[in-house]
Amino acid sequence: MARGSIIGVLMIVLIGLLMWTGRVGAQPETIVLEHKDVFKELQRPAVKFNHEVHAGAYPDCVECHHVYETKGGKKVNVWSGEGQPCSECHKIEDSGKIPALREAFHENCTGCHRKLAQGGKKTGPVMCGECHVWPKAAK
Numbered sequence: 154m155a156r157g158s159i160i161g162v163l164m165i166v167l168i169g170l171l172m173w174t175g176r177v178g179a180q181p182e183t184i185v186l187e188h189k190d191v192f193k194e195l196q197r198p199a200v201k202f203n204h205e206v207h208a209g210a211y212p213d214c215v216e217c218h219h220v221y222e223t224k225g226g227k228k229v230n231v232w233s234g235e236g237q238p239c240s241e242c243h244k245i246e247d248s249g250k251i252p253a254l255r256e257a258f259h260e261n262c263t264g265c266h267r268k269l270a271q272g273g274k275k276t277g278p279v280m281c282g283e284c285h286v287w288p289k290a291a292k
């Protein structure tokens with residue numbers, strides 16, 4: 154290989170690495186999901202969500218993050234890495250095809266956990282009190 158192309162390859166690897174660490178490094182470890190902007194008074198305790206564990210398990214991120222566009226009559230996810238609150242689009246009630254915030258979370262979180270459990274895979278909780286942990290039950 155010519156010297157120029159070796160340097161070229163190294164540059165690409167380096168840029169790739171910087172982009173990757175930049176993305177991963179920007180995420181918080183645990184997010185407290187407490188959307189008072191939409192729910193006002195919460196009926197249940199806020200949900201502690203370990204973002205790091207989930208982002209590690211799903212490094213393509215689009216299991217949860219999306220910005221949908223219609224292309225050629227098809228729904229396409231064009232999410233490009235921004236950390237938008239789900240509540241920016243999902244509100245207290247359904248709006249057309251956009252499910253309400255509570256249903257969006259339950260479909261996403263509990264839906265995935267249940268599907269994995271059915272496949273006998275390592276998974277997360279499906280019981281209300283395991284996500285909405287009341288102070289007394291917490292360690």
Ligand code: HEC
Pocket residue numbers: 186187188189192194195196197198199200255258259262263266277278279280281282283284285
């Ligand atoms: C896998 C985790 C998970 C499970 C299991 C789960 N939830 Fe939730 N739920 C969430 C998340 C996340 C939110 C969004 C909370 C927020 O951002 O304020 C939410 C929101 C809610 C809200 C609206 C916010 C509030 O507190 O008023 C209610 C009510 C609720 N859940 C009730 C339940 C009930 C009842 C069950 C059991 C049938 C249940 N949840 C199971 C994760 C879960």
Ligand code: HEC
Pocket residue numbers: 176177179180181184202204207208209211212213214215216217218234235236237238239240
């Ligand atoms: C299992 C679901 C899930 C996966 C997988 C996931 N995220 Fe998230 N992410 C969330 C949720 C939920 C939030 C909080 C949104 C909110 O506040 O409404 C969030 C928040 C964020 C934020 C904003 C953080 C903040 O504190 O405001 C960034 C940035 C982000 N995610 C990037 C990523 C990247 C990059 C990946 C892939 C490497 C990823 N996420 C994978 C669910 C996920």
Ligand code: HEC
Pocket residue numbers: 217218219220221228237238239240241242243250251252256257258260261
């Ligand atoms: C930029 C706006 C936007 C944001 C931010 C957003 N959503 Fe959505 N979401 C939508 C739209 C639009 C749909 C309906 C798509 C359709 O079927 O046409 C949708 C649909 C969904 C659905 C139904 C299944 C599907 O994918 O069609 C779930 C579940 C969901 N969103 C969960 C979430 C969660 C969890 C977050 C935060 C991590 C989030 N959404 C952030 C716009 C958004």
Ligand code: HEC
Pocket residue numbers: 200201202203206207210211216217258261262263265266269275276277278283284
């Ligand atoms: C695409 C699949 C998927 C989605 C979506 C998902 N999870 Fe999970 N979750 C998992 C898997 C897999 C594990 C087991 C990870 C492990 O233990 O290594 C897990 C574990 C957990 C755990 C127990 C481990 C811990 O982090 O303390 C909690 C709590 C949890 N998830 C909450 C949530 C909440 C809240 C949401 C929605 C905001 C969510 N999950 C969305 C796949 C998912």
